[in-house]
Amino acid sequence: MKTLTCDVCKSIITTPVNTRNYFHMVHREICESCHDKLELQLKPIVRTKMPFDYEWFNNLVRDSVEKAIQKGRFDVK
Numbered sequence: 001m002k003t004l005t006c007d008v009c010k011s012i013i014t015t016p017v018n019t020r021n022y023f024h025m026v027h028r029e030i031c032e033s034c035h036d037k038l039e040l041q042l043k044p045i046v047r048t049k050m051p052f053d054y055e056w057f058n059n060l061v062r063d064s065v066e067k068a069i070q071k072g073r074f075d076v077k
Contacts, residue, residue: 006031008068026062028069037074038064 004013007028016022016029023035030038041064049056068074 004029006034008034008065009073026065028065030065034068034074037076038068040076041074 002016004016004022005011006013006022008030011031011033013022013029013031018024021032023030023032025035025038038061042060045060046052046057064074
């Protein structure tokens with residue numbers, strides 16, 4: 001039996017299936033709940049960026065995930 005631990009909230013992910021109940025982002029494993037919170041956090045920021053730039057987006061995701069790992073949670077407004 002394979003188990004993973006979310007790098008942000010430290011919850012245990014039993015029987016992990018990639019892109020179904022965990023997500024591999026920026027060399028980190030993130031549970032579905034934290035992935036949803038990440039999307040909620042980034043959506044308002046991404047909508048204001050014109051023109052869209054993938055390098056900027058990747059940096060934004062990386063920085064957001066690293067900050068969340070340090071805090072142990074995502075700050076969703």
